[in-house]
Amino acid sequence: MARPVLLTVDDDPEVLRAIERDLRRKYANDFRVLRAESGVAGLEILRELKVRNSVVALFLIDQRMPGMSGVEFLAQAIQLYPDAKRVLLTAYADTDAAIAAINEAGVNHYLIKPWHPPEENLYPVLDELLEDWQSSFPPQFEGIRVLGNRWSPASHNIKDFLARNHVPYQWLDVETSGTDAEVREVVALLVEQEKKNLPLVILPNGLRLSEPTIAELAEQVGLKTRATQTFYDLAIVGGGPAGLAAAVYGASEGLRTVMVEREAPGGQAGMSSRIENYLGFPSGLTGGDLARRAVVQARRFGVEIVSAEATEVRLDGPYRFLKLANGEELSCHALLVATGVQWRKLSAPGVERLTGAGIYYGAAMTEAMSTTGEDVYVVGGANSAGQAAMYFSKYARRVVMLVRGSSLGASMSQYLIDQLKATPNVQIEFNSSVVEAHGDNHLEAISVHCTVTNEINRVPANSLFIMIGAAPNTDWLGNLVERDERGFIFSGPLLMRDGKRPKGWTLDRDPALLETNVPGIFVVGDVRHGSVKRVASGVGEGSVAISFVHQYLSKVV
Numbered sequence: 001m002a003r004p005v006l007l008t009v010d011d012d013p014e015v016l017r018a019i020e021r022d023l024r025r026k027y028a029n030d031f032r033v034l035r036a037e038s039g040v041a042g043l044e045i046l047r048e049l050k051v052r053n054s055v056v057a058l059f060l061i062d063q064r065m066p067g068m069s070g071v072e073f074l075a076q077a078i079q080l081y082p083d084a085k086r087v088l089l090t091a092y093a094d095t096d097a098a099i100a101a102i103n104e105a106g107v108n109h110y111l112i113k114p115w116h117p118p119e120e121n122l123y124p125v126l127d128e129l130l131e132d133w134q135s136s137f138p139p140q141f142e143g144i145r146v147l148g149n150r151w152s153p154a155s156h157n158i159k160d161f162l163a164r165n166h167v168p169y170q171w172l173d174v175e176t177s178g179t180d181a182e183v184r185e186v187v188a189l190l191v192e193q194e195k196k197n198l199p200l201v202i203l204p205n206g207l208r209l210s211e212p213t214i215a216e217l218a219e220q221v222g223l224k225t226r227a228t229q230t231f232y233d234l235a236i237v238g239g240g241p242a243g244l245a246a247a248v249y250g251a252s253e254g255l256r257t258v259m260v261e262r263e264a265p266g267g268q269a270g271m272s273s274r275i276e277n278y279l280g281f282p283s284g285l286t287g288g289d290l291a292r293r294a295v296v297q298a299r300r301f302g303v304e305i306v307s308a309e310a311t312e313v314r315l316d317g318p319y320r321f322l323k324l325a326n327g328e329e330l331s332c333h334a335l336l337v338a339t340g341v342q343w344r345k346l347s348a349p350g351v352e353r354l355t356g357a358g359i360y361y362g363a364a365m366t367e368a369m370s371t372t373g374e375d376v377y378v379v380g381g382a383n384s385a386g387q388a389a390m391y392f393s394k395y396a397r398r399v400v401m402l403v404r405g406s407s408l409g410a411s412m413s414q415y416l417i418d419q420l421k422a423t424p425n426v427q428i429e430f431n432s433s434v435v436e437a438h439g440d441n442h443l444e445a446i447s448v449h450c451t452v453t454n455e456i457n458r459v460p461a462n463s464l465f466i467m468i469g470a471a472p473n474t475d476w477l478g479n480l481v482e483r484d485e486r487g488f489i490f491s492g493p494l495l496m497r498d499g500k501r502p503k504g505w506t507l508d509r510d511p512a513l514l515e516t517n518v519p520g521i522f523v524v525g526d527v528r529h530g531s532v533k534r535v536a537s538g539v540g541e542g543s544v545a546i547s548f549v550h551q552y553l554s555k556v557v
């Protein structure tokens with residue numbers, strides 16, 4: 001594949017040469033560096049690149065240029081290359097304009113001139129943006145292919161698993177074989193049995209997996225499904241923000257750390273199409289990006305990430321044994337439960353049967369492309385539903401939010417309410433709930449009950465995304481740790497009853513702030529009783545818990 005382009009535009013020839021020199025020095029092996037002395041000349045280059053089917057990864061553009069400002073140039077450039085990352089070069093006096101441009105032109109970053117030394121002020125910023133770009137940009141395809149039917153739950157699960165684990169794949173919908181020559185060619189190569197047993201995953205080494213389980217797939221795409229050691233200082237169950245933070249802090253402070261995750265690192269946050277309130281990311285970032293960065297960080301410190309489900313814990317003296325769904329067992333001194341929450345199921349006739357075939361829990365970003373030009377229904381009135389509606393509004397003809405309450409104020413952040421109101425193809429229906437889903441092989445219509453008129457309307461629908469709150473993942477812990485009536489785990493002072501320590505407690509101290517009623521078993525994030533359900537609080541708890549783990553280990557080891 002031809003190298004993607006980095007385009008820089010500046011009207012000052014000397015500055016332009018300096019940027020070009022710095023860009024070439026670091027990126028010449030992987031990218032083509034092109035330059036232009038004006039916005040008009042820059043656009044000319046872009047049109048030419050488009051005709052040749054070349055790819056642009058990043059724009060580095062001066063804001064203050066005669067004729068066309070940097071922001072004006074970007075507004076036109078992103079029509080041609082919407083996925084390219086955008087960096088604005090500004091003088092100190094122009095920072096207000098640059099901050100405004102974060103919204104106007106979707107600028108990812110602004111750099112204040114001069115940027116010397118580039119090692120400190122230029123390359124780290126560009127490295128991160130280019131990494132993000134590379135992870136989301138589908139290059140000319142050479143990897144895994146998934147052949148299946150859009151309405152098949154099994155196909156959806158495979159796509160979702162690969163996407164959330166950042167394994168690139170190409171989706172081939174058999175239903176399009178009439179119109180898509182590539183799909184037709186692949187289908188023609190299959191044996192009859194394979195055609196009958198879709199989905200089929202075709203690996204780059206030629207291996208073909210018919211209807212693979214997630215565990216088989218994980219193994220084949222190179223995810224680690226077994227722990228390499230039998231004993232760890234710290235085992236973490238759950239790889240959401242809380243588990244990942246604990247993993248990074250634990251391993252960076254010298255603990256032999258394993259993190260067991262049954263789906264994909266990132267947890268719920270990994271499903272978020274845009275997290276706008278996480279400190280340090282003024283223009284927001286996708287949950288996928290956050291998860292990918294955290295995984296890189298965890299791996300760098302030596303965290304072992306195992307793709308498996310924890311199904312049981314048992315105690316033996318100072319050892320905690322964790323049983324995995326694949327039958328393996330690993331042991332540790334400290335165990336940290338960070339299993340978060342999962343979507344509450346919508347109970348209405350037809351919903352369960354059609355889940356994965358037009359009905360999805362969560363934003364199911366893997367399905368967004370398939371909704372292009374269609375009507376999409378989103379059930380829920382909290383932030384996650386709002387984010388999903390904003391995300392789908394980029395693809396769908398119309399997004400209808402079905403909200404049970406009579407307003408959004410109590411459940412959704414104001415910034416999201418403002419965004420929804422300003423998006424013309426998003427429509428919010430209050431006092432509405434889905435009471436039935438219809439369709440034979442896939443969703444074809446839903447019945448919506450309005451509590452004000454008490455009427456039930458049946459409307460055609462192909463896609464329904466449900467986000468109606470969440471319940472904790474704690475059944476697998478059996479009776480070992482104390483929970484509230486909804487299943488959230490108690491910790492620290494909440495375990496003390498009438499000044500007494502929990503039953504069976506063996507240490508001569510009270511349970512630590514994030515410790516459960518079992519010494520050495522800690523709990524962090526959304527699964528903890530009383531937690532604040534936010535990315536930042538999960539990350540905070542995950543990192544703080546490590547100091548309690550150290551305290552505990554100093555007495556048992």
Ligand SMILES: Cc1cc2nc3c(=O)[nH]c(=O)nc-3n(C[C@H](O)[C@H](O)[C@H](O)COP(=O)(O)OP(=O)(O)OC[C@H]3O[C@@H](n4cnc5c(N)ncnc54)[C@H](O)[C@@H]3O)c2cc1C
Nearest residue numbers: 238240241242262267268269310340341525526533534535
């Ligand atoms: C769509 C969406 C958008 C959101 N947007 C925002 C936002 O903009 N800002 C914000 O602050 N918060 C947001 N949140 C909330 C935020 O994502 C959560 O508060 C946060 O992810 C909680 O982190 P956690 O690590 O506690 O749990 P989770 O993120 O729930 O992660 C738990 C992990 O544990 C794994 N797991 C569960 N059981 C097992 C088991 N038995 N074995 C192995 N693994 C297991 C799960 O697969 C999961 O990956 C959003 C949530 C959603 C769903």
